[in-house]
Amino acid sequence: MNIAIVTGASSGMGKECAEILADRFSGISEIWLIARRKDRLEKLSDSLPVKTRLFSIDLGTEGAIHTLQAELKKTSPRVRFLVNAAGFGAIGKAGEISADLSASMIRVNCESLTRITETVLPYMPVNSRILNFASAAAFLPQPGFAVYAATKAYVLSYSRALRTELKKRKIAVTAVCPGPVRTEFFDIAEKTGVIPVYKKLVMADPGRVARTAVRDCMAGKSVSVYGITMKGFRLLCRVLPHEWLLKIWDIFPLKDADPSGPEAV
Ligand SMILES: NC(=O)c1ccc[n+]([C@@H]2O[C@H](COP(=O)([O-])OP(=O)(O)OC[C@H]3O[C@@H](n4cnc5c(N)ncnc54)[C@H](OP(=O)(O)O)[C@@H]3O)[C@@H](O)[C@H]2O)c1
Structure with missing residues (x-):
């Protein structure tokens, strides 16, 4: 059985990726969808033209992926695509956001992404994609x-690094690096602060970013960057010393969208 696994499937770019994979890759017989909000996963599942399995799990908790591990062991699928889209951000300087919230960001964005990848890898055949x-x-x-x-x-x-390690197994890894995208991400990020105005001005459409990401991944690109603005930003960050850019940031701090400043945590 060929399957795809998508984390962060209940909204935004994870949901878009699940829809693209279901529509465009007829060889995939099931998509396994992961997020906390079960109602959202059920709604997505009803709208997809393929079978799904739903994992309503909180990736910020210890042992969260036990059910996924058990299901992989039981069914031994061939995982053709792994999309790690679950993640969140909290705006605020040190001391403005709690240490627990910072630790939770690290757990969901880094630890759980690594655990899921390394749990799923033994089930990925040649020519599969992350x-x-x-x-x-x-x-x-x-x-x-x-x-x-x-x-x-x-x-x-x-x-x-993983991409280089997996070259011999012919498994391609693509890091998707969008700038600001119009999703629920900022509803969560802005609970602790306000996004700068310039980010609101360059917000991209989640469907377009996801389509570019899947296309770049099929083309075997190591990094997928959507849009000319973010491509320019990447170039700037590659050619100029970061200390210079951070000094500029310090001299010309970008104004918050709301002059009343960050909300209380
Ligand atoms: N939007 C942007 O501007 C932007 C820009 C660059 C990169 N990104 C990254 O792109 C990815 C997708 O973000 P998005 O913009 O699509 O945001 P989004 O709409 O808020 O989606 C985030 C997804 O992650 C899931 N998630 C968050 N915390 C979780 C947890 N503890 N356990 C399980 N699932 C969890 C959410 O599901 P539940 O809430 O149902 O659990 C949701 O499905 C994230 O990694 C984000 O950091 C976003």
């Missing part, structure tokens, strides 16, 4: 979004 959602935040440290950007730098670094 899409890991990093972010353009991985290209440069982000004061005011520091922990989130650091988790995404981890995802980018891990994905690139």
Whole structure:
């Protein structure tokens, strides 16, 4: 049985990826959908033209993926696609967001992504694909979004190294690095702070970003960056020393969208 596994499938780019895989890859007989919100997974499942298995699990908790591990062991599927899209960010400087929230970001964005990847890998045959959602935040440290950007730098670094490790097995790994995208991500991120105005101006459509990600992954690209603005940002971060860019950030701090500043945690 050929399957795809998608985390973060209840909304945003994870949901878009599940829809694309279901529509375009007839060889996939099941998609396994992972997120906490069961009602959302059921709604998506009803709309997809393939069979699904739903895993309503909180990736921020210890032992969360036991049910996934058990199902893999029981059914021994061939996992053709693994999409790691589950993740979240909390805006705020050190001291403005709680240490527990920062630890939770690291657990969901880094630890669970790594655990799921390494649990699923033994079930991935040659020519299968892994899409890991990093972010353009991985290209440069982000004061005011520091922990989130650091988790995404981890995802980018891990994905690139994994890609090299898996070359012999012909498994392609793509790190997806979008800039701001119009999803529920910012409803959660803005619980602890306010996004800068410029991010609102360059927000991309989640369907377009997901389509580009799947296309880049099929083309075997190591990094998928959507749009000219983020491609330019990546180039800037590659050619200029980060210390310079952080100094510019310090001299010209980008104004918050809401002058009243961050909300209470
Ligand atoms: N939107 C952006 O601007 C942007 C930019 C660059 C990168 N990204 C990254 O792209 C990925 C997808 O984000 P998105 O924009 O599509 O955001 P989104 O709409 O908020 O989707 C996030 C997904 O992650 C799941 N998730 C979050 N915490 C979880 C937990 N503890 N356990 C299980 N699932 C959890 C959510 O499901 P439940 O809430 O149902 O659990 C949801 O399905 C994330 O990794 C994000 O960091 C986003």
